[in-house]
Amino acid sequence: MSTVDKKYLLTTRQMATFVAQGFLRFDEFIPDDLNRAILAEFDAGVPSHAAGTPLSNCYPEPSALGHMLRRPEVQGIIQSLVGPDPLFDHHAIHIRQPREATAQGMHGDAIIDTRALRDFDIQFMYFPHDVPLEMGGTLVAPGSHFRRINEMDIARYQNLLGQVPVVCKAGTLLVLHHGIWHCGRRNQTDRVRYMYKIRLNPTVRQLRLWNTEDLNDPDNNAQNILGHQEPWFEDATGRLEIVNRIKLWRFLTGDNRFDVSYWLTRVENMPEKATD
Numbered sequence: 001m002s003t004v005d006k007k008y009l010l011t012t013r014q015m016a017t018f019v020a021q022g023f024l025r026f027d028e029f030i031p032d033d034l035n036r037a038i039l040a041e042f043d044a045g046v047p048s049h050a051a052g053t054p055l056s057n058c059y060p061e062p063s064a065l066g067h068m069l070r071r072p073e074v075q076g077i078i079q080s081l082v083g084p085d086p087l088f089d090h091h092a093i094h095i096r097q098p099r100e101a102t103a104q105g106m107h108g109d110a111i112i113d114t115r116a117l118r119d120f121d122i123q124f125m126y127f128p129h130d131v132p133l134e135m136g137g138t139l140v141a142p143g144s145h146f147r148r149i150n151e152m153d154i155a156r157y158q159n160l161l162g163q164v165p166v167v168c169k170a171g172t173l174l175v176l177h178h179g180i181w182h183c184g185r186r187n188q189t190d191r192v193r194y195m196y197k198i199r200l201n202p203t204v205r206q207l208r209l210w211n212t213e214d215l216n217d218p219d220n221n222a223q224n225i226l227g228h229q230e231p232w233f234e235d236a237t238g239r240l241e242i243v244n245r246i247k248l249w250r251f252l253t254g255d256n257r258f259d260v261s262y263w264l265t266r267v268e269n270m271p272e273k274a275t276d
Contacts, residue, residue, distance in 0.1 A: 004072045006211045008076025009076045009079065009211035010077060010080035010211065011220075012210065012214045012215050012220045013214075013220045013225065014210070015252065016225040016226055018081070018177070019226060019252065020143065020226050020245055021143055021230075022140075022143060022145030022146075022176060022177040023140055023175060023180055024175050025172070026172065026174075026175075027169060027172045029074075030173065031171065034067060034068055035128045035171050036128075038065055038196070041063070042093055042194055046063075046091075051087075052087050052089075053088045054086075055078075055085060055088050055200060056085050074173070078200065081202075082203075082206065082209075083204035083206070086200040088198070089121060089198075089200060091198040092196075093194060095193070095194060096192070096193040098189060098190045102186065104183040104185070106139070106157045106158075106160075107149075108148075109123070109178060113148075113178060113179070117244050118206075118247075118251045120202075120206070122176065122199070122200050123175070123197055123200075124174070124196075124198050125166070125174040125175075125176065125197050126172075126173050126195065126197075127166065127170065127172045127173075128171070129170045130168070131166060131167060131193065132167060132189075134188045134189050136188065137166040137167055137185055138165075138182055139164070139165050139166070140163070140164050140174070141164075141180065142162060142163075142164060143230035143232075144180055145176075145178075145179040145180040145181075147181070147241075161230075161232040162230050207251075207254055215253065222249065222258075226245045226246065226260050227242055242263060243267075245260075246259060246260055
């Protein structure tokens, strides 16, 4: 896939928000005619691809899903986070049946992912139809992506302060850091609910892939975005979350002196000069 015009790339503020919260949300991002075509494609069956296949080799025409993923607005998100031609990891069409008795437990998908606070995969969640509150939708816990867990170990957690239920209109997209906590909620309607998920792996160093023209714009104030604590953070360990954000931001920008409130600089201070 070729690179897209920089007008479609994410801004620095959006990138800082992704690093801080672990996701970005784009409401009514895909047009209705394409949403309807994709729903029809779901019913007909969507072939998968081998893990590690370049995304450019997946979903050939006339695939409606392929058309959605090749839209410049979607490519701009992809390229800003994982580069111009990432690898297909896996996909799934998640279906919640009508009047379900139970919801999915809170969990993380990346149980075997041992990478440090640097390279990351992304997952798109795409909602091809309206998802009202009674249909459940997906729930995400902002800022949870650095808290590595053993998949369903947190399934007992309920109602985290500041959690975000995806109640949305058709065509809404979420893009998630691979480590974020999330779950599918109970569908209490008489209609089937669909959500399409695809995970993508980077093939390039994730260094300044977004539109960095505004990187040094004081109005973006990455320090404030990265220093904002989520309501569910504990007072003490919330500071560790911010340190983890600083480390990822340094990796993404190449600026190893970036800091928020001196928190990382202070723990890196290990003088070796001896006194006279």
